[in-house]
Amino acid sequence: MSQYLAYSITGMIIFALGLHGLVVLSHILRKIICINVMAGGVFLFLISVAARNFDEFPDPVPQAMLLTGVVVALSATAFAVALARRIYTVTGQAELIDEDDPS
Amino acid sequence: MSSPEKVTAQIKAPTSFLLGLACAGIALFLIAALIELPDEALGLTELSKQHMDESGVEHPVTAVLLNFRAYDTWLEVGVLLMAVMGMLLFQRRSDLRDIERMPAPDPVLNWLIQLLFPMMVLVSGYLLWMGKFSSGGAFQAGVVLGAGGVLLWLAGHPSISGFSGRLFRFLLTVGFGSFLLVAFYNVLLSQAILDYPVAYAGTIILIIEAAATISIAVTVAALIIGLQPVIRDRDRTPLEPH
Numbered sequence: 398m399s400q401y402l403a404y405s406i407t408g409m410i411i412f413a414l415g416l417h418g419l420v421v422l423s424h425i426l427r428k429i430i431c432i433n434v435m436a437g438g439v440f441l442f443l444i445s446v447a448a449r450n451f452d453e454f455p456d457p458v459p460q461a462m463l464l465t466g467v468v469v470a471l472s473a474t475a476f477a478v479a480l481a482r483r484i485y486t487v488t489g490q491a492e493l494i495d496e497d498d499p500s
Numbered sequence: 501m502s503s504p505e506k507v508t509a510q511i512k513a514p515t516s517f518l519l520g521l522a523c524a525g526i527a528l529f530l531i532a533a534l535i536e537l538p539d540e541a542l543g544l545t546e547l548s549k550q551h552m553d554e555s556g557v558e559h560p561v562t563a564v565l566l567n568f569r570a571y572d573t574w575l576e577v578g579v580l581l582m583a584v585m586g587m588l589l590f591q592r593r594s595d596l597r598d599i600e601r602m603p604a605p606d607p608v609l610n611w612l613i614q615l616l617f618p619m620m621v622l623v624s625g626y627l628l629w630m631g632k633f634s635s636g637g638a639f640q641a642g643v644v645l646g647a648g649g650v651l652l653w654l655a656g657h658p659s660i661s662g663f664s665g666r667l668f669r670f671l672l673t674v675g676f677g678s679f680l681l682v683a684f685y686n687v688l689l690s691q692a693i694l695d696y697p698v699a700y701a702g703t704i705i706l707i708i709e710a711a712a713t714i715s716i717a718v719t720v721a722a723l724i725i726g727l728q729p730v731i732r733d734r735d736r737t738p739l740e741p742h
Contacts, residue, residue: 409527409530413523413526413530414523417519417520420519421519450545452545453545454545457544457545457563458548458564459543460564461561464640465639468642468716472579472584472719476583479586480590483590
């Protein structure tokens with residue numbers, strides 16, 4: 398019981414760390430990496446919550462979601478990098494800066 | 501991508517600190533929700549156990565992926581397809597044939613590839629077959645095979661950029677298409693859209709998984725190879741008819 402909880406809590410902390418990076422950092426590549434860190438937290442949560450319902454085998458549904466999620470995260474990241482490259486070729490910069498903000 | 505100029509957070513320190521507090525709050529909130537989860541809930545383990553006999557496979561995760569929740573897997577293969585389509589769309593091309601190749605490999609790398617690539621194909625096939633009994637299946641097998649494709653390309657071989665446009669597109673869509681064929685057949689017989697007959701479920705799952713493996717492998721390899729910086733920058737040229 399408590400073992401899965403330790404992993405789940407770690408997953409949530411990783412998720413929050415990624416979220417913080419996503420809102421604070423302005424470089425697009427860093428934001429993409431932060432989204433992947435968040436995804437890592439969610440994956441850790443999913444795989445540990447599967448062990449919660451242990452009955453002969455762990456709950457297969459979160460495991461299946463994790464399995465497809467990893468591959469989808471990889472391809473979504475690649476697509477995001479393609480978008481970032483396009484933004485860089487069009488605008489010449491790879492940072493998202495709020496122009497209304499005088500900082 | 502950008503020159504090594506200063507790449508720092510644009511947000512001022514106090515704002516950053518407040519955002520950090522907010523994120524810590526979110527983390528605490530999520531952890532509280534985790535601890536509140538009821539202990540006795542058995543999730544879907546029981547339900548999957550009851551229906552394992554009808555699934556056609558012996559491993560519960562594969563049964564969930566390819567049978568009980570095949571809809572999810574179908575649409576996730578669709579998401580992969582859309583990611584590749586989106587990337588190709590931004591690069592204004594329909595296949596990877598015009599990509600510039602890496603320089604020819606040195607002998608040691610070539611020797612290593614000759615050793616490793618057949619092993620990767622073998623491991624991929626093994627993982628695909630193992631999905632029926634144990635951990636394994638289309639996604640793992642596809643990623644290993646895709647990594648093999650990337651390895652070949654990194655060593656200067658054409659890899660998937662050697663495929664003709666038609667073959668490339670066929671391989672990209674065959675995984676999604678095999679699900680679609682099963683669904684179409686079931687609709688014709690007015691059955692549930694992804695319902696396999698119990699007697700053939702194992703065979704159908706293996707065929708769909710094999711198709712999905714190929715699609716996932718080509719998708720992953722295309723996404724990685726297609727993003728390499730050696731590609732000609734055609735972003736500013738007008739769209740050419742193919």
